[in-house]
Amino acid sequence: MTAALVLTGANGFLGWHVRVLARTLGLPEPIIVDRSTLAAPARLAQSIDGADRVIHIAGVNRGGPEEVEAGNVNLARQLAAGLRACGTPPKTVVFANSIQAGNGTPYGNGKAGAAALLAETTRWLGSDFVDVPLPNLFGEHGRPHYNSVIATFCRVLADGGTPQVSGDRELALLHATDAAGLLLGTTEQRPTVRRTVRQLADQLERFASIYRSAEIPELADRFDVRLFNTYRSHLAPAPVGLTRHADARGNLVEAVKVHGGGGQTFCSSTVPGVTRGQHFHLAKVERFVVVRGEAEICLRRVLHDEVLRFRVSGDEPAVVDMPTMWAHNITNVGSGELTTLFWSNDLFDPANPDTYPEAVS
Template identity: 60%
Template sequence: MLRLAITGGGGFLGWHIRVLLRALGWPEPVLLTRADLADRAIVAEKVSGVDRVLHLAGVNRADDPAEVTAGNARLATRLAEGLHAASVPPGSVVFANSVQAGNGTPYGDGKAAAADILADTGLPLDDVRLPNLYGEHGRPRYNSVVATFCRLLADGGRPEVHQDRQLDLVHVTDAAARLIGVPAGGSWDPALPALRVGVRELADRLGHLATVYRTGDVPPLPDRHHVRLFNTYRSHCFPAHYPLPLPRRADARGELVEAVRAHGGAGQTFCSSTVPGVTRGEHFHLAKVERFVVLRGSADICLRRVGDDEVVRFPVSGDTPVLVDMPTMWVHKIVNTGPDELVTLFWTNELFDPDRPDTWPEPVERLPSGRVAVPA
């Protein structure tokens, strides 16, 4: 369990690293903002004595291409100056570099220059060259083409591909595991397994996921990248697309509700009864797809994105069955709010494995300070 300091901790990769650290139970990392990097004394104080400094901050785009090169070098220089001034030097530095480093583009040249600057500090340097990253809550038209396509599809549009090319896509949680130095787990792989796919094929694959899921059906999820692409798409649907109504069919015998229609997959289904006032959940998942459907009684389904304060609440009732799928990396719970027993159907895309449960405990409610509230 290491104590880390992170530059760029508020970005796409930085957020996923902080989520993984939360799941692992590691200490909250020390965050270095861009304003901090402008002050050598602040950097020195924050990095002093930490086990590892993760340098994620960079410049991806600018109106002037030369600023992309200069900006990456400048951020590395400011960090290096703070490292030199630390009273207790950190144990090592990990640089989130790019496979484009040194390819002659402004971005590639800037990343290569940053790596050289950090190497000159004399501290042990892990120079990690990352390919294209994708994952939940990426910024469209900024973090990855996956985020751009997912946002278009979630908004009812269709991606247009004008120039096809091959991509190597790595899920951001795998990159997070590589950078913090943890071995393979149930939901991450620091070996960075890549999906090799063309842009047009990617658009078609995501379009199929969106089409099948539009009515709540679960698309085929034959491998880990299909699951993670689906989770990425779902992150752009939440919370606006939920809860999703379920069709009810009734005759003289009673009623029928189709709660889960999984195309080409199985998973695990189970039901629970919950007495009034009792809460179930208070955890999050990194990769597991999980569905809640209340069949009898009334409840609040409450969710909070890891690291955020805002809680999203869905009042649901068995009188009007709906589905709510839990987005990955959102803490969630279900509370029986009625006077009678609550009956809930749960479905997950994978069988429960007690050795690798992908279930990370954390309360939904947070205190005003930002700390989590411990349930009574």
């Protein structure tokens, strides 16, 4: 079997981001290698034989010291056995390593051992080996108390709690989509940002406090946008009602209030039965507000099946913010014209629209 892309650890946090980014790049659907296939050399060889690129993400992050160290080496050993069983070895093998490799901890030693084993195996086979040491990763749909302190803080805040900082230190941070680009070989840049744990907790608390009232916090740079989107991924998508101010002249509704920024606002009309959207964004913060008519807004996380559906009306204005990496659409389900206000945090750039076609259902 020949495949363009093969992934281990594809169903984890980083694996999902790699699959989403590959989708935006128009790459063929990758072959997913699960743990049972990794443990079966002949079956594994069938999956990776002649592949253009094998990305090894599967690892052991939690457990006892011996379990973590030996677990990461053993997974690499299983992949190596499959590589040696191939009739046509893959062109390139990429290892999602860690900057902690070789730091003397069980995790660091396990990662270093895995890298050394794969480097030797690919050298012997004639495949290219790409070792990608990654810093602390964050991003949408990270697993709290497992993937990162940011995911933990976001979950605590989403549940109405207050993050607790114990042992403040500086972290080197990289968004998971940027890490995915390095693993796919589509970028050589490492837009790493350094923040202390305390700084992260304080910024996320500000985001949560402002966003609870449906207002948008200041998003001064690329990191802020991605951190805000990470926080939003821990909130269940849902319409948020807006306050209507009425007097003898009529009604007024404040649809978008942005702290320290602008963005772009535009309006559309849609005839009955027509659907707009059917796409997703990697980073864009986007808000829908129906100001006249009846609509159904549908959302689905990319590579997942569940579809969320919300009925909204201009008679009871509400904001619905689109989560990043969720396909979304809006359909006029009324008998008259639908008027919708849209807002995004950045100006539309035709050369880089951050809009990827994807039907919701």
